[in-house]
Amino acid sequence: MRVLFLCCLLVGSVCLHAEDRSECKKRDSSSDQSWNPSSDAVTPDLRHFYGLGDKLEEAQGSNDSAQIEKVAKEYLTAAESYRCNWNYGNAVYDANSALGLAAIAKGDKKLAVKYLLESAKSPGSPQLDTFGPTMVLADKLVGAGEKDAVIGYLEGIRHFWRMDDGEVEKWIGQLRSGKKPDFRMQLQ
Secondary structure, three states: OHHHHHHHHHHOOOOOOOOOOHHHHOOOOOOOOOOOOOHHHOOHHHHHHHHHHHHHHHHHHHOOHHHHHHHHHHHHHHHHHHOOOOOHHHHHHHHHHHHHHHHHHOOOHHHHHHHHHHHOOOOOOHHHHHHOOOOHHHHHHHHOOOHHHHHHHHHHHOOOOOOOOOHHHHHHHHHHOOOOOOOHHHOO
């Protein structure tokens, strides 16, 4: 699997898993709509899209729920214009996770579960595929008694995080047997 992932990165193929990406494969790097646009093809809108990830991190650091929600929703909206881009999966995952954390901070478990499950619909990205997603929201929801939702989430992330060294299966087994998984390595 590691070799396949590296090959995809080297040849610039679109290694997204969730949907048919055949139209993406036809775009070359001279377009801002390609998997990895050349620096000449990076438009102001694409630069803004890339910057929203950092802006979301800043908002999360401030613990301002309104700002987190605003930036996360803007990130999801911008992502729709760049569905073929390598960063699309990060945007889907990170924005939904941030919205889920904001919801749980407000005490809305039902909404937090919705966003957790939406985050698992990310098609993946070079970062998510290799290093895996953070488990902060999943950990909080396990603590809030949402075991089944977290199992659904873990089953969902398997489609992109294939380099997990068996962690996902282990965590699912622990949850099914009534134990709380140790997500420590993925809580950053």
